[in-house]
Amino acid sequence: MNHSLLMNNMDTRYTLRFTAHKEGQLLREALGEWRISKRALTAIKFEGGLLTVNGIERNVRHPLQIGDCVEVKFPPEEKSEGLVVEYGELTIVYEDEAIIVLDKPAHQSTIPSREHPTKSIANYICGYFEQQALASTVHIVTRLDRDTSGLLCIAKHAHIHHLTGLAQRGGDVSREYEAIVHGHVVEACQSIVAPIGRKDTSIIEREVRNDGQFAHTDVFVKRRFYIQEEPMTHIRLKLHTGRTHQIRVHMAYLGHPLVGDELYGGTRQLIDRQALHCVSLSMQHPLTREVLHFTSSLHEDMQQLINNS
Known part of the structure; x- marks a missing residue:
């Protein structure tokens, strides 16, 4: 072909x-x-x-x-109703005719929400596409929580989104994260295979539950340390599935919530968001099938936590 x-x-x-x-x-x-x-x-x-x-x-x-x-x-695309076109800073790691890979800061939503209807990555991408005269809307391939930083991928067209979806289902999109969690994780490496579903008492919070969706996370210890006599662990994680809040839920389930993740038992005394960053994204290019690999260094707030130990 x-x-x-x-x-x-x-x-x-x-x-x-x-x-x-x-x-x-x-x-x-x-x-x-x-x-x-x-x-x-x-x-x-x-x-x-x-x-x-x-x-x-x-x-x-x-x-x-x-x-x-x-x-x-393909017919011209129209942006989703209610998605406001805005212009703002985007840290572009890679771009071609099919995809854009960004390094997202913390405290910025990937898509608008009721609580944060503007200034999301999606809003800014709409403005960016408009400046480029692209007849396209936003197609998020790999989404990050508002307070999670790091690499995310956006498709420039619905067909490209379809192809990346096929790749994700075939295991050809791989993401790795680094996090700082409370306590000393004992095992140097382990796999967490535990189903995740929505908590009955919340529209936001998830939990491990028997009727949840299959979820698989690998955890590798990078370093155990103390800050102000409190034990913490710097870990690397590989996602095999992409459930909402998967890393946050799985680590809380282990008894090691992310530092800064108040929703799942962490504390914000040392950092004002969950200490989670997408450091690696590997994928097949949706058109050429070439294997692409991108990396991102930890942002300053997480790096400072490690350096202060």
Whole structure:
């Protein structure tokens, strides 16, 4: 399969180009092999997209010849209703025609909420896309809690989001975190496999419960230390699933809540947020299948905790 992405000043629709490699194959079958979803095909047909073969509009029943040039023009996207376009600072680690990887600060939401309706990453990405004249909306691939810092990935188009979703389900998106927790974690490395669900008495808080969703976290001790005679542990964690508050819930379940995480039993005497940072993100590029790897250093507030020990 050969493919490329086309963008030009005359047509802002997201466009992919493929080269047919099977004689007589129906366009519909080729599009499936190229991972164009049925939902996307419906949108192309009814919402202003276009399928062409060698520059001529065709329907999905068209038989292809080897070497045919197939262009898939996706309909323009509209941002979610209520998502305000704002302009603010974004720390971009990587960007190409398909994805953006950011280093998110603490105290900034990934998406707007009732409590924090503006100044989120999503708001700023909307403004950034507008400045670039991209007919796209925000598609969060890897989300972080408001007070968690570090790497997160955003897809520039719904089709790219679809491809990254396939990659996540196939285990081809890997995230690692570092955290500081209360107490000395005894085991140097361990796996926590414990289902997580919403707590009955809260719309926000999660807990380990038998009827929860499968959740798997690996924990590795980096260093045990004391601050003001209180034992703490600097740990590294690898997520195998992506449940809401997964690391925070699993560490509290172990009896070692994150420092600063008042929701799950931590204290904010030394830091004003949960001490959690996404330090590593590895993924297959959704178009090229190239393996990408990004890293981020701990932010100053967490580094200061470790240095003061």
